Amino acid sequence: MTEAAEEPRAADRAYVTLQDVARDAGVSLATASRVLNGTxxxxxxxxxxxxxxxxxxxxxxxxxxxxxxxxxxTSVGVICHDVSDPYFAGVARGVMHTAAEHGMLxxxxxxxxxxxxxxxxxxxxxxxxxxxxxxxxSGFEDRDWERSMAAELDPYERxxxxxxxxxxxxxxxxxxxxxxxxEGAADLARALLDLGHRDFGVLTGPRALTTVSDRLAGFTxxxxxxxxxxxxxxxxxxxxxxxxxxxxxxxxxxxxxxxTCVFAVTDVMAVGALAAFRDNGVSxxxxxxxxxxxxxxxxxxxxxxxxxxxLPLREMGERVMGLALREPAAHRSLIDRVAGEVVLxxxxxxxx
Amino acid sequence: MTEAAEEPRAADRAYVTLQDVARDAGVSLATASRVLNGTxxxxxxxxxxxxxxxxxxxxxxxxxxxxxxxxxxTSVGVICHDVSDPYFAGVARGVMHTAAEHGMLxxxxxxxxxxxxxxxxxxxxxxxxxxxxxxxxSGFEDRDWERSMAAELDPYERxxxxxxxxxxxxxxxxxxxxxxxxEGAADLARALLDLGHRDFGVLTGPRALTTVSDRLAGFTxxxxxxxxxxxxxxxxxxxxxxxxxxxxxxxxxxxxxxxTCVFAVTDVMAVGALAAFRDNGVSxxxxxxxxxxxxxxxxxxxxxxxxxxxLPLREMGERVMGLALREPAAHRSLIDRVAGEVVLxxxxxxxx
DNA sequence: GCGCGTTCAGAAAGCGCTTTCTGATGTACC
DNA sequence: GGTACATCAGAAAGCGCTTTCTGAACGCGC
Numbered sequence: 001m002t003e004a005a006e007e008p009r010a011a012d013r014a015y016v017t018l019q020d021v022a023r024d025a026g027v028s029l030a031t032a033s034r035v036l037n038g039t040x041x042x043x044x045x046x047x048x049x050x051x052x053x054x055x056x057x058x059x060x061x062x063x064x065x066x067x068x069x070x071x072x073x074t075s076v077g078v079i080c081h082d083v084s085d086p087y088f089a090g091v092a093r094g095v096m097h098t099a100a101e102h103g104m105l106x107x108x109x110x111x112x113x114x115x116x117x118x119x120x121x122x123x124x125x126x127x128x129x130x131x132x133x134x135x136x137x138s139g140f141e142d143r144d145w146e147r148s149m150a151a152e153l154d155p156y157e158r159x160x161x162x163x164x165x166x167x168x169x170x171x172x173x174x175x176x177x178x179x180x181x182x183e184g185a186a187d188l189a190r191a192l193l194d195l196g197h198r199d200f201g202v203l204t205g206p207r208a209l210t211t212v213s214d215r216l217a218g219f220t221x222x223x224x225x226x227x228x229x230x231x232x233x234x235x236x237x238x239x240x241x242x243x244x245x246x247x248x249x250x251x252x253x254x255x256x257x258x259x260t261c262v263f264a265v266t267d268v269m270a271v272g273a274l275a276a277f278r279d280n281g282v283s284x285x286x287x288x289x290x291x292x293x294x295x296x297x298x299x300x301x302x303x304x305x306x307x308x309x310x311l312p313l314r315e316m317g318e319r320v321m322g323l324a325l326r327e328p329a330a331h332r333s334l335i336d337r338v339a340g341e342v343v344l345x346x347x348x349x350x351x352x
Numbered sequence: 353m354t355e356a357a358e359e360p361r362a363a364d365r366a367y368v369t370l371q372d373v374a375r376d377a378g379v380s381l382a383t384a385s386r387v388l389n390g391t392x393x394x395x396x397x398x399x400x401x402x403x404x405x406x407x408x409x410x411x412x413x414x415x416x417x418x419x420x421x422x423x424x425x426t427s428v429g430v431i432c433h434d435v436s437d438p439y440f441a442g443v444a445r446g447v448m449h450t451a452a453e454h455g456m457l458x459x460x461x462x463x464x465x466x467x468x469x470x471x472x473x474x475x476x477x478x479x480x481x482x483x484x485x486x487x488x489x490s491g492f493e494d495r496d497w498e499r500s501m502a503a504e505l506d507p508y509e510r511x512x513x514x515x516x517x518x519x520x521x522x523x524x525x526x527x528x529x530x531x532x533x534x535e536g537a538a539d540l541a542r543a544l545l546d547l548g549h550r551d552f553g554v555l556t557g558p559r560a561l562t563t564v565s566d567r568l569a570g571f572t573x574x575x576x577x578x579x580x581x582x583x584x585x586x587x588x589x590x591x592x593x594x595x596x597x598x599x600x601x602x603x604x605x606x607x608x609x610x611x612t613c614v615f616a617v618t619d620v621m622a623v624g625a626l627a628a629f630r631d632n633g634v635s636x637x638x639x640x641x642x643x644x645x646x647x648x649x650x651x652x653x654x655x656x657x658x659x660x661x662x663l664p665l666r667e668m669g670e671r672v673m674g675l676a677l678r679e680p681a682a683h684r685s686l687i688d689r690v691a692g693e694v695v696l697x698x699x700x701x702x703x704x
Numbered sequence: 705g706c707g708c709g710t711t712c713a714g715a716a717a718g719c720g721c722t723t724t725c726t727g728a729t730g731t732a733c734c
Numbered sequence: 735g736g737t738a739c740a741t742c743a744g745a746a747a748g749c750g751c752t753t754t755c756t757g758a759a760c761g762c763g764c
Contacts, residue, residue, distance in 0.1 A: 015511055015750090017749095017750055017751085018750065018751060019750075019751090027713080027714085028713065028714045028715075029714085029715090029750095029751080029752095030713070030714060030715080030716095030752085030753080031712090031713060031714075033751070033752060033753085034712095034713090034752095034753095037752085039752085039753085040712075041711080041712065042712075042713080043712075043713085046712095046713080058503070058507060060475060060478050060479050060507075061479055061750085061751075062420070062479065062481065062749085062750050062751070063416075063476075063479040063480045063481065064415075064416040064417075064419040064420045064425070064480070064481060064749090064750080064751090065416075065420050065719090065749070065750035065751040065752090066750080066751055066752075067416040067719090067751090068414070068416045068417050068420055068719045068720065068721085068749090068750080068751070068752090069718080069719055069750075069751040069752040069753080070719085070751080070752055070753085071719070071752095073416070074476075075459065075480070082445070083435070083441055083444045083445055083448055084438075084441040084442055084444065084445040084649075085441075086436075086438070086441075089435055089436040089437075089438075089441050090436055092435045092436065093434070093435055093436040093462070096435060096460075096461075096462040097462075097464075100461075100462070100469070105459050105461065105473075105476055105477075105480065106459065106460055106461070107427065107457050107458065107459045107460070108448075108458055108459070108460040109448075109452075109457065109458070110445070110448040110449075110452070112449075117452070121457075123412060124415075124426075124457055125457075126412050127412050127413055127414065127415040128415045128416070128427070128457065129414065129415065129416060151410070155410060155412075159367055242649070242653070271650070271653050272653075274653065275652075275653045278655065297436075297594070298623070298650050300627075301594070301623050301624075301626065301627045301654070302653070302654065302655070303630065303654070303655030367720090369719095369720055369721085370720065370721060371720075371721090379743080379744085380743065380744045380745075381720095381721080381722095381744085381745090382722085382723080382743070382744060382745080382746095383742090383743060383744075385721070385722060385723085386722095386723095386742095386743090389722085391722085391723085392742075393741080393742070394742075394743080395742075395743085398743080413720085413721075414719085414720050414721070416719090416720080416721090417719070417720035417721035417722090417749090418720080418721055418722075419721090419749090420719090420720080420721070420722090420749045420750065420751085421720075421721040421722040421723080421748080421749055422721080422722055422723085422749085423722095423749070
């Protein structure tokens with residue numbers, strides 16, 4: 001047997017390793033590593049040789065080996081309910097952007113609103129030693145779920161993992177970006193009162209979601225301050241989706257009396273509501289004014305364009321990613337509140 | 353010094369390792385590994401002890417160590433242009449779904465249409481030893497780019513990586529899901545001819561994109577077969593976005609004569625076009641009929657609902673992920689063609 | 705000219721797993 | 735009763751890196 005047979009060359013194996021680069025450059029493993037990572041000063045001529053060898057062999061470091069040896073990874077995990085929800089899509093845009101700026105790879109998981117799946121994903125991300133885990137969207141108000149989630153998250157944070165959330169409070173005491181749902185909804189209510197409305201309806205999602213309950217409370221609270229009540233039959237609960245909005249609006253139309261103005265707690269539901277109104281021959285804003293919340297991009301292109309509370313979705317994504325990448329604040333979690341701004345468009349008008 | 357001091361317990365270190373589990377269960381590392389992976393038969397009582405220890409310590413395997421030792425990973429990479437594009441969002445939904453079924457974690461990268469970034473991401477995914485890489489959306493018709501891309505992809509495939517693409521042919525000879533853009537656009541053209549239209553306009557994206565050129569060719573080809581030509585001034589090129597559609601439609605309205613029917617090569621552009629028409633007091637379909645392509649969810653909720661060629665976005669995502677997870681076909685790439693279906697809605701009507 | 709502190713390359717020890725190899729134990733057969 | 739053959743647990747060798755430790759080479763002051 002020859003030397004060559006005992007020490008296979010790069011071509012014989014699957015990957016080009018740092019070892020191959022070092023051999024090709026005629027330096028040690030350590031030196032090659034130092035050059036490629038810029039970890040320490042290396043004599044210029046050796047540097048050049050390593051760089052040349054690396055390029056010649058088109059070396060790609062094994063991220064797993066790096067992660068293992070240096071106990072740090074370059075990926076972050078993001079958990080959301082549904083990638084195809086425009087609200088999340090807007091946020092994701094910002095998340096991706098900031099992640100890219102930091103050279104981070106994003107591992108994205110869709111739970112499709114299954115709590116068990118959410119916990120499972122956290123475990124997977126933990127196994128991947130993700131630098132940070134982002135939870136986007138309301139959590140579940142469920143004792144068992146909260147306990148299981150904490151059981152995954154606590155050890156993760158204790159071992160240096162970072163957690164940041166968007167839109168959920170309660171149980172989790174971690175860094176958070178919190179849209180001012182209550183205040184935004186209250187502002188919207190006041191704007192609608194200013195238009196002259198006194199009869200309101202609300203299309204709401206599952207009240208267990210903090211996003212829903214905050215917006216609902218903010219809206220009805222501001223109305224109450226003005227001495228205006230919303231009858232229970234004008235508050236319709238449905239799924240947190242376009243079809244949920246459609247169903248809720250349809251049901252609202254079946255009530256004895258119609259409000260002059262309807263608030264859907266999310267734009268996505270408002271889109272469904274608008275379709276329901278159209279299908280039932282109810283003109284917006286002629287017969288009923290309609291407003292949403294979030295300002296997802298499409299709503300300005302609806303007919304009529306939708307009045308809503310604008311949230312800077314992309315920026316929220318950037319900020320929550322930013323929180324997660326920042327050094328953890330000692331002993332207390334950062335709360336980054338972001339305000340919504342009422343945008344009046346043609347879907348709302350003074351009542352007839 | 354005591355034994356304990358020399359061999360730190362789990363609590364002293366960052367993570368619970370398999371070593372800890374093995375020690376706690378009183379078995380060897382190998383046995384613990386075999387139990388947790390079900391790799392081999394292990395005596396029942398030992399099995400139980402390992403499982404119990406693992407649960408008690410809430411052990412999470414280090415995915416990097418596993419990947420390194422077993423030379424296989426449980427993640428796939430997906431590269432798209434923009435997560436917030438509804439077309440991609442729909443596809444992503446299917447991708448996520450199938451990935452979840454296979455216990456795969458998805459690493460998602462947004463290129464924001466920057467070719468350099470796309471190549472950089474492939475390198476990162478390669479470094480992560482992603483099981484497969486999915487390229488979603490048209491590639492770039494650029495020699496340099498093609499060469500660089502091939503330089504990354506070839507070694508990746510040669511070392512066992514799988515590549516699958518959605519919507520791009522040319523240069524890359526890999527497994528692909530190909531929407532029948534040409535045929536779909538031709539079907540649409542015929543349907544529009546049937547409505548009685550003879551004067552057409554087209555709002556198109558950059559022609560270098562195969563998606564664009566196929567749809568354009570299919571559309572104009574079918575018209576030509578019927579003896580109908582489209583004057584050059586009625587074909588307007590713009591960015592592949594909502595705003596691009598708006599701009600293109602606005603420009604079209606400036607032309608000497610107006611077509612009676614406009615085809616936007618994507619729904620996203622059609623959304624912009626619809627807004628432009630509305631802003632210019634052009635009624636749809638009264639003055640001009642408008643049709644798109646893709647059938648993104650929102651278009652049925654526009655006013656008027658948009659005629660389009662429906663593509664099963666979610667299913668396409670499932671299929672492209674499926675291709676990537678399948679064993680590679682020997683020596684030839686699989687092409688999975690998916691047909692589009694013309695859906696006539698209220699945005700098109702016979703010309704006046 | 706000798707001892708000292710620097711500077712920087714190389715040797716080697718892991719990181720936390722998987723998997724091959726080795727060896728002990730038990731069973732079957734002659 | 736002894737040899738042959740399974741069966742299955744443990745020892746140990748990596749996987750491809752990073753990083754500490756070691757030591758050679760050099761420049762400096764006395």
